Amino acid sequence: MAMTIHVDIVSAEQEVYSGLAEMLFAPAELGEVGIAPRHAPLITKLKPGEVRVKISDKESQEFYVSGGLLEVQPHIVTVLADTAIRAHDIDEAQALQAKARAEEMLTDKSGKVDYALAQAQLAEAVMQLRTLERLRKRGS
Amino acid sequence: MAVGKEIRTKIASIKNTQKITRAMEMVAASKMRKTKDRMQATRPYSKKISQIINHLSHANPEYKHPYMIEREVKRVGVIVVSSDRGLCGGLNANLFRTILNEMQQWNSRNIEIDICTVGGKAANFFSNINANVIGQVAKLGDTPHQMDIIGVIKIMLDGYENGTIDQLHVINNEFVNTMTQKPVMTQLLPVVAGDLEDDLSGHWDYLYEPGAKEVLDHLLQRYVESIVYQGLVENNACEQAARMVAMKSASDNAGNIIKELQLVYNKARQAAITQEISEIVAGAAAV
Numbered sequence: 001m002a003m004t005i006h007v008d009i010v011s012a013e014q015e016v017y018s019g020l021a022e023m024l025f026a027p028a029e030l031g032e033v034g035i036a037p038r039h040a041p042l043i044t045k046l047k048p049g050e051v052r053v054k055i056s057d058k059e060s061q062e063f064y065v066s067g068g069l070l071e072v073q074p075h076i077v078t079v080l081a082d083t084a085i086r087a088h089d090i091d092e093a094q095a096l097q098a099k100a101r102a103e104e105m106l107t108d109k110s111g112k113v114d115y116a117l118a119q120a121q122l123a124e125a126v127m128q129l130r131t132l133e134r135l136r137k138r139g140s
Numbered sequence: 141m142a143v144g145k146e147i148r149t150k151i152a153s154i155k156n157t158q159k160i161t162r163a164m165e166m167v168a169a170s171k172m173r174k175t176k177d178r179m180q181a182t183r184p185y186s187k188k189i190s191q192i193i194n195h196l197s198h199a200n201p202e203y204k205h206p207y208m209i210e211r212e213v214k215r216v217g218v219i220v221v222s223s224d225r226g227l228c229g230g231l232n233a234n235l236f237r238t239i240l241n242e243m244q245q246w247n248s249r250n251i252e253i254d255i256c257t258v259g260g261k262a263a264n265f266f267s268n269i270n271a272n273v274i275g276q277v278a279k280l281g282d283t284p285h286q287m288d289i290i291g292v293i294k295i296m297l298d299g300y301e302n303g304t305i306d307q308l309h310v311i312n313n314e315f316v317n318t319m320t321q322k323p324v325m326t327q328l329l330p331v332v333a334g335d336l337e338d339d340l341s342g343h344w345d346y347l348y349e350p351g352a353k354e355v356l357d358h359l360l361q362r363y364v365e366s367i368v369y370q371g372l373v374e375n376n377a378c379e380q381a382a383r384m385v386a387m388k389s390a391s392d393n394a395g396n397i398i399k400e401l402q403l404v405y406n407k408a409r410q411a412a413i414t415q416e417i418s419e420i421v422a423g424a425a426a427v
Contacts, residue, residue, distance in 0.1 A: 071195070073195060
């Protein structure tokens with residue numbers, strides 16, 4: 001098995017990820033960095049953007065951070081994120097779909113429709129999209 | 141029968157008190173669950189950042205940040221985290237006793253003390269004893285935000301940078317479990333090197349991006365904020381737990397008093413009945 005490094009990602013609200021990984025990519029202030037095991041000790045500020053944890057060749061996980069700090073020790077990497085969200089938590093396609101579904105339900109007045117439910121779903125989808133947009137804007 | 145009217149009203153009033161304490165107990169129990177969750181949610185962050193600071197204090201940096209340099213101590217700053225409300229047993233009293241002990245020791249070494257208070261109880265206490273309070277914030281509610289305490293932290297950090305204070309401590313209650321809360325004082329500045337799990341000895345330093353000063357400024361400020369915030373949420377959980385326990389024992393005590401009074405009342409009533417009967421019998425005998 002390839003060499004691994006322990007990765008901890010915590011946000012101010014919760015622990016987001018903790019486990020072994022082959023490599024970690026993070027948006028440092030001076031440009032994207034990739035951290036492999038036995039990297040020299042490093043402390044850097046993070047820009048808003050995507051932190052990618054490569055767990056193995058096949059598997060990797062993405063997180064959005066809105067800024068924070070990155071500490072590297074030879075065998076341990078810590079990401080202190082201001083806020084971190086698992087990227088798949090706000091899946092844009094799904095959010096769009098949910099929005100379309102909810103809108104459809106709202107316009108469809110022929111059948112029996114639970115309007116309260118539809119409105120709630122719509123609100124949720126719109127919120128997710130807005131979060132995604134905000135992340136993208138800050139990331140650019 | 142007009143026996144023991146005072147006793148009956150007393151029993152009624154204690155029953156009312158018991159109702160109130162029981163309600164407060166239940167409210168505190170449900171709030172405790174929420175505040176405990178919040179405390180546990182923010183714990184990883186503050187733990188990790190202290191770990192990083194610990195690593196940092198074992199490095200041999202070219203650039204020494206002022207927050208990491210020990211100075212001769214002439215004046216210390218203390219951030220006291222207390223609850224806003226009372227009726228939570230000895231929680232705040234224990235905290236104040238601990239801090240007073242420390243203050244006495246500092247006084248005996250001619251060290252002056254600046255205090256910032258978080259929470260209403262500490263504000264009252266320290267203005268009563270005429271301590272040198274230079275900042276205070278209160279009424280943070282059950283869901284405090286980091287924004288709320290940035291003000292008092294800034295006062296202290298500025299003081300440290302200007303050299304008015306040479307050490308910064310934070311004191312708050314630590315949540316051990318529901319029954320036990322323990323006042324703890326943590327030295328924030330200058331950063332103290334703790335024990336390390338892994339061996340980091342040797343001559344090494346971090347790479348800093350973009351620059352050592354910028355990164356360390358940011359990191360150390362975050363560190364202080366996150367530790368004080370953690371202290372605050374932890375103190376909140378302590379407050380609810382202590383209140384729950386205090387109100388439970390108050391309800392139990394009320395129950396005991398009611399039992400005793402009931403006994404006294406019953407005896408008095410029985411005595412009155414016996415007396416009446418003997419009077420009637422005596423009256424009948426006399427005829």
